[in-house]
Amino acid sequence: MISRGERLANYLILTAFAAFALFPIVTILSAALGPNDSPGFAGSGPLDNFAAAWEIGRFGSYLRASLAVSSFVVVVSVVLSILSGYAFGTMRFPGQAALFYLFLLGIMMPSEAIAVPLYFDLRSLGLTDTFWSIALPQVAMSVAFGTFWMRAYFRTSSRAIVEAARIDGASTWRILWQVLVPPARPAIVTLTVLVFMWTWNEFLIPLIMVTSESLRTAPLGLAFFQGQYTAGFTLLAAGSVIVATPVVIFYLFLQRHFIRGLLQGAVRE
Amino acid sequence: MIRTRSSSVRARAGHPPGEPRRVAFLYLLPAFAVYAVFLLYPIGRAVHLSLFDWDGLSLGTWAGLDNYVAIVEDEGLRAAFGHALVLVLFYAVGPLVIGLTLAAILNHAKVRGLGFFRTVVFLPQVVAMVVVAVAWRRVYAPDGTLNGLLGALGLDSLTRGWLGDHTFALPAVGVVGTWFETGLVTVLLLAGMSRIPPELYEAARLDGAGALREFLAVTLPSVRGEIAVALTLTVIAALRTFDLVYVTTRGGPGNSTSVPSYEVYHRAFGLGQVGSAAAIGVTLTVVIFAISFVINRVADREVS
Secondary structure, three states: OHHHHHHHHHHHHHHHHHHHHHHHHHHHHHHHOOOOOOOOOOOOOOOHHHHHHHHHHHHHHHHHHHHHHHHHHHOOOHHHHHHHHHHHHOOOOOHHHHHHHHHHHHHHOOOOHHHHHHHHHHHOOOOOOOOOHHHHHHHHHHHHHHHHHHHHHHHHHHHHHHHHHHHHHHHHHHHHHHHHHHHHHHHHHHHHHHHHHHHOOOOOOHHHHHOOHHOOOOHHHHHHHHOOOOOOHHHHHHHHHHHHHHHHHHHHHHHHHHHHHHHHHOOOO | OOHHHHHHHHHHHHHHOOEEEEOHHHHHHHHHHHHHHHHHHHHHHHHHHOOOOOOOOOOEEEEOOOHHHHHHHHHHHHHHHHHHHHHHHHHHHHHHHHHHHHHHHHOOOOOOHHHHHHHHHHHHOOOHHHHHHHHHHHOOOOOOOHHHHHHHHHOOOOOHHHHHHHOOHHHHHHHHHHHHHHHHHHHHHHHHHHHOOHHHHHHHHHOOOHHHHHHHHHHHHHHHHHHHHHHHHHHHHHOOOOOOHHHHHOOOOOOOOHHHHHHHHEEEEHHHHHHHHHHHHHHHHHHHHHHHHHHHHHHHHHOO
């Protein structure tokens, strides 16, 4: 049905486009793995570049901060989203629609709009430059999407099983954790990887809230490193690879979750 | 998102909603508390702050709507919103055109390696924007990859410091957006097209429709919902561009790449014009809500 020429043209287009998508990534990778271009650098192997970036760019400290913030935001916002999604998805209560639209607002709300007032209010409370000032605003943003996401899932879950459990005398708490959550694992994994990615990659909130170096997250650290370190590109490239790698590894293993999540309603990023 | 929402509204009509339960409020409380304190209250404060002249330190003075009037009258701010519109072309329109073409080709031809292709073109979406910006700075640098490529093709006359050029800096930033969004749009449209029943194509072919007619009459109407989602996602991303501009150009050279989000940051923390920054943030929020509302309204109406 399809001629050979057409097939060849299709593969050419695909290859050209894949090359375009990979080109900046390859630029970074080859610079990070290539010979070091900074003056007076002694190392030789490719891993030496990463070791040097780790040392000079202090990426160890940045990754630690990112890991702490991401773990906290992921755990707290996923649990809170399960609870609120459960209420919206399976129960009926006064003000339900209005409250749900209030949560929907948060999905599209640009963090630029809330970050400025938040900074000045937290500053007057002496809370800027703390772990909480980076983590809690991101929990709020993730909970908006998470509520929407878990509600959509719980709406499709079988009412019959819930009814049966209720007749057996199970409390709403037990129905949630023992009946509804176990089969919800795929939806929860999707939510988890999305929130992890958003939090790990977030730039504006840490940029505004944090001044001390021990709280700098990985993207923020990279931006600072780029501003200060001008002796060549190799270490900057190595640092970029260090910052991007955790999410990329997750993506390679849980690709379906990333694609599904981002296509099915992530209006956040 | 809107698609999911309208389908769940439909589900609601068929599904009996849960029993009335007051305990729902207990389940909602923790999420709502964090949400209210760290999102709803700050947006209210943003509206409040936007009505003042405040440098962030001393006492503010009442400004009424002056900060909003300035968005229309101040040349620099008008330019910032204008630049955001240019970025919409690069972030949304470009990827949509490329994505429709690619997806239509891929949907037709049964090519091998589609899974691999999907993994590759979607990859930009998961890389931190700061890393993306560092990579593209390298591409655009005077001694960078792009100029090297042009030199190798014998086009030395075209080489320049792309991000330092008054004319080319904004398109250069825009191309990064095209690069970033095209994979997302393509994968989204591919998913939509794969759901089109083959009978529709057969019917079109029996009617003697050519490839183009078939695309316009069958493919395009069937993926209207996906197009609306793609436009919503990409237009919002274009309007919210911040990390990319912060790392690549800081709004320069001059103000040729300044965008609303960057102005929010710059005015609040660089110039000490917190009221103006808040007004820009509020305006940006309203614009984003309005645009996604309109896109989904248009898509809904054309379906029915």
